[in-house]
Amino acid sequence: MPRALPEDVLQRHLVLRIRGRSIAWVAPLLLLVAITVVDINTTGESRIISWIVLVPGIAAALCGMGGTIAFAVLALVTYILADNAWPHQYQTGLADFVLVAVGGFLATLACTVRVRGERHMLHMRDVADTTRRTVLRPLPPGWGGLDHAAVYLAADTEARVGGDFFDIQPGLYGTRVLVGDVQGKGLDAVEAAAALLGTFREAGYHEPDLATVAERLEIRMRRHGLHSAALGREDVDRFATAVLIGFPEHERDVVEAVLFGHEPPLAVGPDGVRPLPPGDGAPLGLSELAGGLPPVHRVPLVPGATLLLTTDGVTEARDGDGVFFPLADEVARAVAADPRTAEPHRLVAFVRDGTLRHCGGRLADDTTVFAVRRDGEVP
Known part of the structure; x- marks a missing residue:
């Protein structure tokens, strides 16, 4: 019975579940809501809506591909709605829109790499377990x-x-x-x-x-x-x-x-x-x-x-x-x-x-x- 690694992907997935349901989406959603609320209640000169680019990045580290893509799209839509709610002189404009869009795209790519790595890790773990069961057969x-x-x-x-x-x-x-x-x-x-x-x-x-x-x-x-x-x-x-x-x-x-x-x-x-x-x-x-x-x-x-x-x-x-x-x-x-x-x-x-x-x-x-x-x- 080998010890579990602290960074073991299976252990982490168990931590991010309550009663069998995934709660990996909670952290990026809370961050998106917090950034939006703060931006709405701040002055026009100190807006932080562009920080919403962090949301798909957090999702890429915690969620699967579907969740990351969903948060990338949700962050972009939220940015557009929140920015357009301000008068024209306080809108952040095209530059930050591109930043959020590119951030969501890069987060999706990062999630793809992470998921592939985790699948490879799980495959190698299965190979090791099969080898162990072959050498040290169950009694x-x-x-x-x-x-x-x-x-x-x-x-x-x-x-x-x-x-x-x-x-x-x-x-x-x-x-x-x-x-x-x-x-x-x-x-x-x-x-x-x-x-x-x-x-x-x-x-x-x-x-x-x-x-x-x-x-x-x-x-x-x-x-x-x-x-x-x-x-x-x-x-x-x-x-x-x-x-x-x-x-x-x-x-x-x-x-x-x-x-x-x-x-x-x-x-x-x-x-x-x-x-x-x-x-x-x-x-x-x-x-x-x-x-x-x-x-x-x-x-x-x-x-x-x-x-x-x-x-x-x-x-x-x-x-x-x-x-x-x-x-x-x-x-x-x-x-x-x-x-x-x-x-x-x-x-x-x-x-x-x-x-x-x-x-x-x-x-x-x-x-x-x-x-x-x-x-x-x-x-």
């Missing part, structure tokens, strides 16, 4: 037998999508979960994330061993690098930190975990908050430098415990003094105060709000907060 409630919740915040709010990725894949041998962060930003990072998720969705479904799924992800990352190098791209040494979790089908008190250079998940439950075994493996794409793939850890998990997985946007969030967000401590305090905080949706909302509050809303990196637990388990 149905209870997908794979897991109660889950997730929030994704892109550091580049205009792009609305980055290198963070997550997914749940139910399969023949249990349900697998993948959360990770591709090194770098931009479309190249999105492309690498999409490649890893595509491999995960196939391998996570078919492969009986989590170690094999991990191997397939490593191979895919290396193949992606070779393909990028063949295309002549500069950034061919891209890698990804990731957490691969397996929920065995017939072992409800155990999870399997493979950590590719990623912060270990937190197990949040009735017995408190504890991290899973630390990630002693290299990131995806760099296993050759570490002498092989990281091991598969089998970790006991009490019924009702929630696994909290986050990316660097959370763990590296800093406040004004440069202090990192104390994730484990904050979650432990919240769960101790209210055990319901361990529920996936509550936990994700708590971490999201705490992270944004800690860094003052200035995210230095893409941020993913993902929480899962077996469906139907309550501490």
Whole structure:
């Protein structure tokens, strides 16, 4: 859920509506009436009717094409009527008439440019949202037998999508979960994330061993690098930190975990908050430098415990003094105060709000907060 831009055209249009009706026309209309009334009640030597040229300009910034054209015509007609109401010696004449007419024409052109820009912005927003839904596909409630919740915040709010990725894949041998962060930003990072998720969705479904799924992800990352190098791209040494979790089908008190250079998940439950075994493996794409793939850890998990997985946007969030967000401590305090905080949706909302509050809303990196637990388990 990317944050809305302050200048977002959709947000502005919502502000200019009351009960679903547009009120964008109110400001230029009030200005037109005010200028006309003041002009009528002033002396002939200090008339201000020519200021009516501002009306279509205001309309161009707030209204659509139809509204701008209407105010350009209305301003011109009002000018003619107001000017002719004065004796001849006090009339402003042809020069100001041309000024108002040209002002209305230029305001219409400006509105055309603005509307086209807004349509282009909306189109690009739709493209970004479609890309995000393709890479980070929507997850149905209870997908794979897991109660889950997730929030994704892109550091580049205009792009609305980055290198963070997550997914749940139910399969023949249990349900697998993948959360990770591709090194770098931009479309190249999105492309690498999409490649890893595509491999995960196939391998996570078919492969009986989590170690094999991990191997397939490593191979895919290396193949992606070779393909990028063949295309002549500069950034061919891209890698990804990731957490691969397996929920065995017939072992409800155990999870399997493979950590590719990623912060270990937190197990949040009735017995408190504890991290899973630390990630002693290299990131995806760099296993050759570490002498092989990281091991598969089998970790006991009490019924009702929630696994909290986050990316660097959370763990590296800093406040004004440069202090990192104390994730484990904050979650432990919240769960101790209210055990319901361990529920996936509550936990994700708590971490999201705490992270944004800690860094003052200035995210230095893409941020993913993902929480899962077996469906139907309550501490």
